[in-house]
Amino acid sequence: xxxxxxxxxxxxxKRELKSRHISMIALGGCIGTxxxxxxxxxxxxxxxxxxxxxxxxxGAMVYFLMTSLGEMATNMPVSGSFSVYSAxxxxxxxxxxxxxxxxxxxxxxxxxxxxxxxxxxxFWLPDVPMxxxxxxxxxxxxxxxxxxVSAFGETEFWMSLIKVVTIIIFLVVGVLTILGIMxxxxxxxxxxxxxxxxxxxxxxxxxxxxxxxxxxFQGTELVGITAGETEDPHKSVPKAIxxxxxxxxxxxxxxxxxxxxxxxxxxxxxxxSSESNVAISPFTIVFQRAGLAGAASIMxxxxxxxxxxxxxxxxxxxxxxxxxxxxxxDEKYAPKxxxxxxxxxxxIYALLATTLVSLLTFLTxxxxxxxxxxxxxxxxxxxxxxxxxxxxxxxxxxxAFVKQGHQLNELKYHAKWFPLGPILAxxxxxxxxxxxxxxxxxxxxxxxIAITYMSVPLVVILYLGYKFIxxxxxxxxxxxxxxxxxxxx
Numbered sequence: 001x002x003x004x005x006x007x008x009x010x011x012x013x014k015r016e017l018k019s020r021h022i023s024m025i026a027l028g029g030c031i032g033t034x035x036x037x038x039x040x041x042x043x044x045x046x047x048x049x050x051x052x053x054x055x056x057x058x059g060a061m062v063y064f065l066m067t068s069l070g071e072m073a074t075n076m077p078v079s080g081s082f083s084v085y086s087a088x089x090x091x092x093x094x095x096x097x098x099x100x101x102x103x104x105x106x107x108x109x110x111x112x113x114x115x116x117x118x119x120x121x122x123f124w125l126p127d128v129p130m131x132x133x134x135x136x137x138x139x140x141x142x143x144x145x146x147x148x149v150s151a152f153g154e155t156e157f158w159m160s161l162i163k164v165v166t167i168i169i170f171l172v173v174g175v176l177t178i179l180g181i182m183x184x185x186x187x188x189x190x191x192x193x194x195x196x197x198x199x200x201x202x203x204x205x206x207x208x209x210x211x212x213x214x215x216x217f218q219g220t221e222l223v224g225i226t227a228g229e230t231e232d233p234h235k236s237v238p239k240a241i242x243x244x245x246x247x248x249x250x251x252x253x254x255x256x257x258x259x260x261x262x263x264x265x266x267x268x269x270x271x272x273s274s275e276s277n278v279a280i281s282p283f284t285i286v287f288q289r290a291g292l293a294g295a296a297s298i299m300x301x302x303x304x305x306x307x308x309x310x311x312x313x314x315x316x317x318x319x320x321x322x323x324x325x326x327x328x329x330d331e332k333y334a335p336k337x338x339x340x341x342x343x344x345x346x347x348i349y350a351l352l353a354t355t356l357v358s359l360l361t362f363l364t365x366x367x368x369x370x371x372x373x374x375x376x377x378x379x380x381x382x383x384x385x386x387x388x389x390x391x392x393x394x395x396x397x398x399x400a401f402v403k404q405g406h407q408l409n410e411l412k413y414h415a416k417w418f419p420l421g422p423i424l425a426x427x428x429x430x431x432x433x434x435x436x437x438x439x440x441x442x443x444x445x446x447x448x449i450a451i452t453y454m455s456v457p458l459v460v461i462l463y464l465g466y467k468f469i470x471x472x473x474x475x476x477x478x479x480x481x482x483x484x485x486x487x488x489x
Contacts, residue, residue: 024160025153025222025313027244031163032306034216035252036299040259040270040282042212046205048191048260049198054209055216055256059249061428062217064421065387068394069224070241074412075397076485077233079320081224082386083333085393088481089400091474092331093467098389099325099333101459105382106318107354108375111361113311114138120304124297134362137308142355145315148344152316159309166302167251170283173290174258182290191264200265207435214432216252218383219310220244221390225317238413262286318354323347374454381436381455384429391426395419400480412484 042051069081078084082102087095117137118130144155173182180186192198199206223240230236259282263270269285281303287295323341325333338350365372398418401411408414415421433456440448466472 024157024164025226025316027160027164027247030217030219030248031160031167031251032219032310034212034218035167035255036163036283036303036306037281038212038216039252039255040263040285042209043256043260043263043265043282044267044270045201045212046209047197047200047265048256050200050206051209051213051256051260052198052253054206054213055252056249057428058210058213058217059245059252061425062220062248063245064415064417064425065390066220066223066241066245067415068422068425069221069390070238070413071411071415072390072394072397073224073237074234075482077230077237078485079225079324079327081324082221082389082393083321083325084328085397086389087328087331089393089397089475091467092470092472093463094389094392095328095331096325096333096466097459097463098386099321100462101382101455102386103318103321103325103354105379105386105455106314106321107357108361108379110138110141110311110314110318110354110358111365112376113307113314114141114358114362115365117304117307117311120300120307123300131366137311138355138359138362141308141311141315142351144312145319145351146342146346146348148346152312156309156312156316159305159312162302162305163309164247164251166283166299167255170286171254171258173292174262174286177286177290178258178261184291187262189261191261194264195266197260197265204438207431208438211432211435214384217248219313220248221383221386222313222317224390225320234412259286262289315351315354315358319347319351322350322353326350374451377451378454378458380452381433382459384433385455385459388426388429391422391429395422395426396475396477396480397482400477401482403477404480404482406482 039051042054045051046054072085072089073081076084076088083095083099085095086098114134114137115130118133121128121133122130145152176182178187178189201208223237223244263282263285270282281299283302284295284299287299292298322334322338326336326338338347338353340347340349342348361372361375364375394415398415402408433453437448437452439445440452
């Protein structure tokens with residue numbers, strides 16, 4: 001290999017992720033504490049019927065977002081895709097806002113996840129200071145991400161597989177418990193019509209659960225981030241999108257059915273399902289009612305794996321987003337140093353910067369709890385804002401593609417139901433964002449409104465600030481660059 005090739009290899013991320021990797025990365029990113037821990041609370045709040053409707057509607061929205069992302073990612077597979085697509089297909093200022101928004105989201109999420117990991121470890125070793133477990137978790141995640149892209153993909157594959165196997169075992173045990181083969185007596189589906197079930201609290205309750213379901217599905221968009229480092233994105237990305245969608249729908253829907261059938265919505269056990277009490281999981285309760293010993297310890301171990309997996313994916317996503325913003329040929333959204341990579345293709349400085357931000361955020365939970373609360377709140381809605389960016393970018397990409405005389409058969413993969421898909425995804429994202437804390441508006445609680453919706457004005461400031469300084473404009477449809485990028489391994 002020539003010196004020039006060696007130099008190129010050290011300044012670009014490598015395409016080492018395989019199809020099975022990106023499927024599991026996206027699957028692992030959105031199957032976490034939202035399913036294992038907080039799913040019980042959704043059944044309590046809206047009843048089994050309300051919870052099912054909320055998850056089905058959210059699943060449909062995620063499907064449209066995934067296909068929209070798939071169409072753009074196969075045409076232009078790049079790391080940090082949301083920022084690039086927003087800049088090319090909409091407005092460079094939007095690309096700037098989307099990029100920093102998404103990087104900030106995951107950098108803060110990593111800090112939250114390592115705090116949760118310490119909380120989980122407290123179940124077994126309550127006397128060990130929590131900061132020690134958080135430090136170990138952050139060190140582990142950093143080590144995985146600094147090795148190589150393939151090492152990250154393989155690690156995430158196996159951690160995600162643990163979650164998938166756990167869900168499958170849970171579904172089997174749940175069915176056997178419903179039929180009375182396990183647990184002593186058949187419970188059937190009587191809990192679906194118990195008291196006010198299947199629908200509790202009407203439409204407002206369903207909307208509130210819809211918000212919770214939205215957070216549960218966060219992470220599916222990681223397919224777009226991984227496309228830039230996938231060996232054959234034209235084939236693997238569409239395959240991963242369809243696999244992830246159906247697996248998520250089947251896992252979430254069937255899980256809700258099992259939990260709702262075995263545990264009545266009035267059960268106080270479901271109220272204990274929260275991220276502040278990870279030891280009480282509806283999965284644990286179902287396993288215990290089936291007569292399985294050691295259910296709490298087993299589920300705690302699975303939840304620990306889930307949290308580490310989420311933090312691992314978050315570190316990868318935020319690092320690649322920062323790298324992409326610095327590496328952009330058209331707009332330099334971040335300092336050039338973050339575009340430098342190690343010999344094995346890792347954006348080393350972007351990784352270090354993300355790790356530092358995660359560490360500092362975590363430290364504020366001890367030094368300044370209020371600062372930590374504000375940081376976490378500021379990242380609360382950024383995932384939904386990223387989804388809106390995907391929907392808007394895809395809508396304009398397809399419009400520009402057709403206007404410039406291209407045929408749909410030129411695309412490696414094209415999303416169905418256009419323009420309904422991105423429009424519906426955009427509207428539902430707006431509903432989820434607006435419905436985060438309706439009570440705060442009803443009670444005119446300015447503090448709660450500020451905490452809940454802080455990420456919205458932050459993104460607006462980023463967008464308008466860049467637009468004002470750089471004098472950017474919305475790219476006319478006939479000038480949008482829709483040409484496909486060449487994929488080089």
